Amino acid sequence: MTVQTKAKGKIIVVDGNEAAAKGVALARPDVVAVYPITPQSSLVEALSAMIATGELDAELMNVEGEHSVLSALQGAALAGARTYTATSGPGLAFMFEPYIRQPGLRLPMVASLVTRDTLTPQCVWGGHQDAMLVRECGWIHMYCETVQEILDTVIMGYKVAEHPEIMLPVNVNHDGNYLSFGVTSCELPDQAMVDDFLGPKSINWHAALDPERPMSVDPLTGNAGGAGPSMFVRYRKGQTDAMARSLQVICDVHADWAKRTGRAHAPLVEEYRLDDAEIALVTLGSMTGAAKDCCDALRDAGKRVGIIKVKTYRPFPVQAMARALSKVKAVGVVDRSVSYGWNSGPMHHDVLAAMAKSGFVKPCVSFIGGLAGADMTQSHFERAFDIVAKGDVPPGPIWMNEKD
């Protein structure tokens, strides 16, 4: 929920991609590497334009593909640069090799995933499948609901990523089409405030490629015996511990942001009209808007329904999710992607696991909707609430746009 108490910045009218670009510029990155891809292109165009006019003082690298985009940024970060890029769908797939390496190097950065469904069938429209495919790579994933939240979260992302206890890359995800091209007004924070909020850059104090601090970065580590395997375990454990720690840092950073801007985005999980709800839907990203409208309409009709919106998807906020789930009798989980291995949406089994880990089990229905840019309307959510309210849990997912 966005509560505007004090408006400090100026109001601008932008789409989600432009909002991300504005947020990036306020975070003052040193190096931005770009390669265009639908539906991300207007974002990097906006950034390039800002660098061209001098509005953003950053090194612009127009490289020959997403693989080199992230590779160049890793080199830059190892020299101390704050970095940014954005990608989508096949671009993310092509970036995969350096992508899976970034968290292990503990190099902080923010990268936007302008989410898109994946091939095949050939498809350039929205869906979360691309981001879901990289959910176990060690990046922090935060999903935005609104254009304002995109702008704010890009900035907050740097604060989380560069926190000395975290030192991990952050994906700030916004839905292709609905958010990337959806135009709305939002507030542009004040640069001085953002500078103060982010503080000094803190990128490569731990691992640097710098003749003034010579070190070997990422030597071979492992093998069947000797010091290697236990050393490797310590690296891995350090990484997963940092992921776990990041939940608290994300909360703290959101609280700080709210204090400075008056905009209190829920950091992990947002509970919408949940306190006396009997059933709820778990949502992710821009679909939440329509889901909340549906919820309001059903409430007006006297139904005790609520929404649980996931903002931070990786690491998965088990406790926050369990606390929300504890308030209702049954839930439906609406995914914009599929889990081929579970015949459900991926977030559906995250929710099931969160319940199991918290010691309770409640009816939990998997809904899959919004694939390939399909619209998710109030009526889709109304139908979902109906199904959850009946208390039956079908063996497979409910495909919401199958008969649209």
Add this chain to the structure above:
Amino acid sequence: MSAYNSLTYNASLCIGCGECMMACAKAKTGSADDLSQSRIKIVVAEEGKYEAALCRQCGDAKCVMNCPSGALTKNQANGLIDWNADTCVNCLLCTVGCVYGGITFEASVGHVAKCDTCGGDPACVKVCKSGALGYVTTAAIYNDYGKEEDLFAPGLAACQGCNSELMIRHVLRKVGKNVVVAAPPGCIPGMGTVGYNGKAGAKVPIFHPLLTNTASMLAGLKRTYERQGREVTALALAGDGGASDVGFQSLSGAAERGERILFICFDNEGYMNTGMQASSATSFGSWTSTTPVGDKLQGKRTDAKNMPMVMMMHNAAYVATASSVYMEDFYEKLDKALEASKKGFAYLHLYAPCPSGWRFPAGLTIDICRLMVESNFVTLWDYEPDRGLVFTHPTDKPKPLESYLKAIGKYRHLAQEQVDRIKKLLEDRLAMLKRFAR
């Protein structure tokens, strides 16, 4: 210790005038009358052709080992084999050890005699009109760079006879400490340069990039230092796989953008670190573990991608090929490449024969390097956009290609038509390069 000066003799220039022997006899005895007093002996080989016998001042001199009285010693300061009249007992066992006729008994003086280079100013060279005799520091490079710190750790685990290990040490000696090195997966990090289980392999910042992203990763790093106003050399020490196969896209992109990087490709024609699999740089007909030899297949079926030529087409600031057998040439090109990498993309392609993967004795690496160039299997040249291509080693009188192919096990199975195809390819390639030559 330093490199030593040496007397050199070029038989093809010698006209047999005997001036050198007269000068030597005069320098040693005060008279040019008795040529048997000369410590350099020019002998007739055949009509109009001559050879020379003189002390080669050997590194592991048998005359010294054979001396029972300690009269002969290798002088570590100037490299000469010193003879001590005071301790010599005239036993002549030194003459048994010498296969050059470089130390011989001189009846007129009653003891053995040998060349002492006249204390560094040899009389024979001064009088040689034909240019057959020279007095050179054959390893001047060593004097220039030998004192520079070897910035790789000792005891890297490269195979015996590894050309790449030799050359990376030379490279860093020259480049110095103000550098960031990227060594993508392959022999170079495989031998431990980036380190192993927490132990470092180099005294400079060094990184293990992906096989695919060396050039782009260095580009981001370099741009950051430029933005910070710092001049740091961004250096890639890559293999041919990391340059011409999966690493090619990022390499091409960085070259196109003119990133200020020095990219050195150590071309050992394949993935030698992982068991000798073929790469796009593997030469036609080569046996590798993925282009095996049998009834159906006889080695690699396609020609090697010519990376230096491809990089030249990128209009890079500097492109050169080099071989460790011509070190002066290599250092000259390294200098130019370093300078060019301050303004644009510099690419150095180093031919790096691999004893383990190519199947030749480890002691022959440098000989193979030499044959490779002398047979025109590879050509040495460099290129600058505003100057064009210049050959740095003559290509007009190549040794027979067979002398190169026969020296290497991976070509042992070649049929005549395969050899013919290689010959044709080399001729075509040379003709094409010549069209770019100044």
Add this chain to the structure above:
Amino acid sequence: MQDCTYLIVGSSHAGLTALDAIRMIDPEAPLIMATREDHLPYSPTVLPYVVSGRSIPKKVALRDEDYFKRQNVAFLRNAELKSLDVAASTARFEGGANVRYEKLLLATGAQPSIPPIPGLKDAFFHVLRTMDDALNLKSAMGSAKSALVLGAGLIGTHAAENMAEAGVKVTIVEAKGQVLPGYFDKDASALIETAFRKHGIALEFGRSVKEIKQGRAVLEDGAELPFDLLLIATGVRPQLSFLDGTGVKTANGIMVDEMQRTSAANVWAAGDCAEARMFQAQGTGVAGILPIAVEQGRIAGQAMVGDHGVKAFPGSVLLNTYSFFGQQAISVGIGEVADGETCLRIDEAAGTYLKIVLKDGKLMGVASVNNPIDPGILWQLILRRTDLSEVKDRFLADPKAVGRMLMSRLWR
């Protein structure tokens, strides 16, 4: 018990060359060099010159203390090898010191071979193999008026020359009919003998000593030769009692293969104690000459340290150089060969001699007196079996120039 990676027993040419070959590759592994001597390393070959005064002991050391320090070598003096346990890789030295090795080189050389002549063991006599022998002989020679030398090999003739030059009346008794049998033929020997006789040295060839009595030797024919000083120079042989019970194969010396390996694991042998293949003859033999000791020591060292550059020992080629009364004799290879072709040039007046033996266009041997040749080059021509057919006439006319030409081409 001391432990080491490399143990080298013996500190003359074979041992020292092996040490250098090992340290070239492995500068650090613990290495012990043991010698029965109290001296720094020296060459037995130099001893006649110590006797003559041309050399003095402190000038003939082949290595100094600092060398061992630099090479990180423990140099044990007065350590005579007494026994070996090859199963336990342990060597026991005089005085009870034990060393456990990973790799052992036996470079123990040879000792004078004393003929079983009645009365000899009760008589006082000299030999010449160690520095102490040389110093004893040198001092005895000062007060002796007459000397009897048994054996006209290199040691006997060298010592005889030294003593004659010091004013001693010298007689050499040699069972064979010439000096330096085995290296030079009768014609060449005759030139050498002339020089000896000219310097007042009596040469008794084809005779042998039946008995040694107080101050005199009784020959087979009953003749008696009086002496103040008796030098036994009837040859040397390896002293190998330390191998008793080890099962290590021996004949005249320790049997070795082409990498100088003995029949025992991790044990090598080189130099005058080793019996290796011959290059120009069937079978094996103890070469007993310095340049071969150097070759073998180098191969053994390289083999021990695992140097991939090691090349197999091609076999011993007999060769020697000999200086006498300011003259020089050199022999390389063999002097006679069936179906061979011999070119002989003797100038008795000038005292020069040159014999070249070829077979099938290949060099078999060269011997020369006062006719300078390059023995190192000729040795190579034999080892490489270089075909000289095309340059034969020139070679026979001027072996030095043609040999140098061939080598200059070969090593360009």
